[in-house]
Structures are given as C-alpha cells and as structure tokens.
Amino acid sequence: MKALVYHGPGQRAWEDVPDPRIEEPTDAIVRIDSSTICGTDLHILKGDVPEVEPGTILGHEAVGTVLETGGAVTTLEPGDRVLVSCITSCGRCRFCKEARYGLCTGGGGWIFGHLIDGLQAELARVPFADTSVYKVPDELTDEDVLFLADILPTSFEVGVLNGGVQPGDTVAIVGAGPIGLAAVLTAKLFTPGRIVVIDPAKPRLEKALELGADVAIDNSAEDAVERIMELTGGLGADVAIEAVGIPETFELCTDIVRPGGHVANVGVHGHPATLHLERLWIRDITITTGLVDTNTTPRLLKLIAEGRLDATPFATHRFPLDETMAAYDTFADAANTNALKVVLEAVPAVPEQAEREEALAGSTA
Numbered sequence: 001m002k003a004l005v006y007h008g009p010g011q012r013a014w015e016d017v018p019d020p021r022i023e024e025p026t027d028a029i030v031r032i033d034s035s036t037i038c039g040t041d042l043h044i045l046k047g048d049v050p051e052v053e054p055g056t057i058l059g060h061e062a063v064g065t066v067l068e069t070g071g072a073v074t075t076l077e078p079g080d081r082v083l084v085s086c087i088t089s090c091g092r093c094r095f096c097k098e099a100r101y102g103l104c105t106g107g108g109g110w111i112f113g114h115l116i117d118g119l120q121a122e123l124a125r126v127p128f129a130d131t132s133v134y135k136v137p138d139e140l141t142d143e144d145v146l147f148l149a150d151i152l153p154t155s156f157e158v159g160v161l162n163g164g165v166q167p168g169d170t171v172a173i174v175g176a177g178p179i180g181l182a183a184v185l186t187a188k189l190f191t192p193g194r195i196v197v198i199d200p201a202k203p204r205l206e207k208a209l210e211l212g213a214d215v216a217i218d219n220s221a222e223d224a225v226e227r228i229m230e231l232t233g234g235l236g237a238d239v240a241i242e243a244v245g246i247p248e249t250f251e252l253c254t255d256i257v258r259p260g261g262h263v264a265n266v267g268v269h270g271h272p273a274t275l276h277l278e279r280l281w282i283r284d285i286t287i288t289t290g291l292v293d294t295n296t297t298p299r300l301l302k303l304i305a306e307g308r309l310d311a312t313p314f315a316t317h318r319f320p321l322d323e324t325m326a327a328y329d330t331f332a333d334a335a336n337t338n339a340l341k342v343v344l345e346a347v348p349a350v351p352e353q354a355e356r357e358e359a360l361a362g363s364t365a
Contacts, residue, residue, distance in 0.1 A: 003121030009047035048270030059120030061149035163264035180243035
C-alpha cells in the first residue's frame with residue numbers, strides 16, 4: 001500500500017510500505033476513506049516530537065471502513081464505517097476506567113503517527129478497536145465527522161471544559177488556527193458573554209467571526225493586552241485559551257487573564273515557555289494543560305447528528321489521498337493558502353486492492 005512516511009525532521013515521502021496485518025486479537029484493519037493533516041504533524045516534522053521514529057507513517061485522524069477484525073473484536077464487523085479517533089483506549093487500565101483515555105497505560109493513548117504507524121495511508125491497523133473507534137451514522141458524510149477525530153474534542157476538552165467556561169464569561173482565544181476556531185465553535189455551547197479571538201492573520205480572524213466570535217484582535221496591528229483590558233473594564237478575560245503552542249502566546253494568555261481566572265493551554269509546545277510566577281502567584285491564576293481524552297466524542301457526534309454542531313467549515317482544501325505530499329505543502333503554507341484543514345480522500349480502489357478487500361471480508365464472514 002501507499003502511505004505518508006516520516007524520515008526525520010523535515011523529511012517525508014509518499015511511498016510503498018507493507019500492508020498492515022492483525023497483530024493482536026483486539027485489532028481491526030481499516031481502509032482509510034478520508035483523512036486529514038494536523039498541526040501536530042507539522043510539529044513532528046520540525047523535530048518537536050522526538051519520540052516519533054523515522055519510518056513511522058504519520059496521521060491520527062480518519063474515517064474509514066472496517067475490512068478485517070481480530071478474534072476478540074465483538075462490536076465491529078467488516079463493512080462498518082467508523083471514525084478512527086486520535087486516541088485509542090485499552091479500556092482496562094486505571095486511566096481508561098476514569099475516562100482519561102489520553103493517559104492510557106495499557107498501550108493506548110496518542111499512538112497513531114506517534115508510537116505506531118498512523119492513518120495517512122490506504123490502510124491502517126487499529127489497536128483496541130472495540131473501545132477506540134465510533135460507528136458513523138448512515139446519514140452523516142465522512143466530512144461531517146472527520147474533525148471529531150481530533151480538533152473538536154481537543155478544543156472542547158482541553159480548552160473549554162478544562163478552562164471552566166461558564167455562561168456570561170469573557171473567553172479570549174489566542175490563535176485562530178483550526179484548534180482556536182474549534183474552541184470558538186465549542187465555547188458557544190456554554191453561551192459565554194463574549195468570545196475574543198487574537199491572531200495576526202486577517203483571514204483567520206474573519207473566519208473566527210463567521211464561526212461566532214464577537215471580537216477579533218489583530219495583534220500585529222494593536223496591543224492585545226490593552227484591548228482586552230478595555231473590553232473587560234481593566235480586569236482581563238475570565239478564561240484565556242492558548243491555541244498555538246509557542247512561548248509568546250502562552251505568556252500572552254497569562255497577561256490577559258483576570259485575577260482568579262483560568263489559562264487553558266491547548267497548543268503543543270516544542271520549546272520552554274517562561275512561567276512568571278513572580279507575577280501570577282498573587283493573582284490566584286489556574287493554569288491547566290492536557291492531552292485530549294476524547295471522552296466527549298460521543299456527545300459531540302450526537303450534536304452533529306442532530307444538527308446542533310457543524311464542523312464542515314473547517315475543510316478548506318481537498319486532495320486525493322495519493323496527493324498527500326502536495327496537501328502537506330498547502331497546509332504548511334497556511335499564511336498564503338488560508339488553509340484550515342485539508343481533507344485527504346481515498347482514490348477508487350484498483351482491481352488488486354478491491355480483490356484483497358473482498359478476500360479480507362470473506363475471511364471474517
């Protein structure tokens with residue numbers, strides 16, 4: 001099969017790799033129908049995630065079709081259409097029993113495109129299939145649910161819920177990339193009084209306003225701290241959500257949050273950020289970090305199915321799966337392409353692939 005393979009910092013290739021196979025009875029083999037690229041993939045390519053070894057297939061977000069299941073899989077069968085989440089769950093360890101799947105110690109957590117081969121490929125092995133994928137309702141398209149694989153639950157859990165957003169709050173979101181915009185979308189579920197988005201890119205600020213933000217601050221042209229203080233009577237934001245992952249944006253969040261407020265860090269940081277405890281200790285600031293657990297994915301999926309939530313505006317570019325290299329170029333150059341999320345769509349199966357899929361389905365019938 002073909003897949004997008006990481007070969008070290010700055011190096012990637014779309015190339016032939018061996019087909020995945022069932023390794024554990026809890027595995028499933030899934031044909032990838034739609035996938036996407038995450039900002040974390042760019043962090044990996046920059047060398048910010050040294051645990052990723054050269055030779056690893058990247059990607060941790062996909063919708064696909066089950067082709068084969070291990071002997072212990074009881075809730076899935078070939079032909080099922082599933083959302084493959086960025087987080088897998090063994091279902092047995094202490095953290096999984098607490099619904100903190102991102103901290104799974106039984107072999108799950110964030111492993112796709114990180115510790116095992118990922119989902120930017122024609123086929124993928126999915127460990128702990130029973131507890132790690134979600135069946136997609138027939139009435140929903142792949143694109144309806146694709147962004148539930150990562151950005152929506154990440155922003156909702158690590159930003160909105162960890163930040164303790166309450167009705168009437170002023171929520172300041174630093175960064176209007178996909179994560180920041182998903183925070184806008186999901187923060188609205190709690191009817192905050194005002195959502196303020198800070199970013200230097202005007203097209204992304206415009207998108208934030210389209211998705212429901214009330215105020216957009218271009219921090220390349222104005223002082224974001226001063227503007228936030230004007231908007232809040234000198235107090236600062238109730239909740240500041242960091243959605244970029246660089247020292248400057250984290251420190252900005254600590255500057256704009258009110259005394260007694262909450263900084264929720266969502267961004268993936270590859271470099272140290274200064275924590276100004278000499279200023280923060282007396283202001284009673286709460287700072288949270290975290291990896292998404294995806295325990296809210298069923299809830300968000302229900303909201304999408306019932307028409308209460310629409311994530312499709314995040315898809316700005318579409319590519320055939322075999323043009324993943326070009327898709328990376330587009331996504332990485334978002335300042336010029338205005339890309340939010342690129343959708344990688346599977347090309348029609350060639351005869352050899354179709355025969356293999358039929359054989360796999362027949363072997364488990």
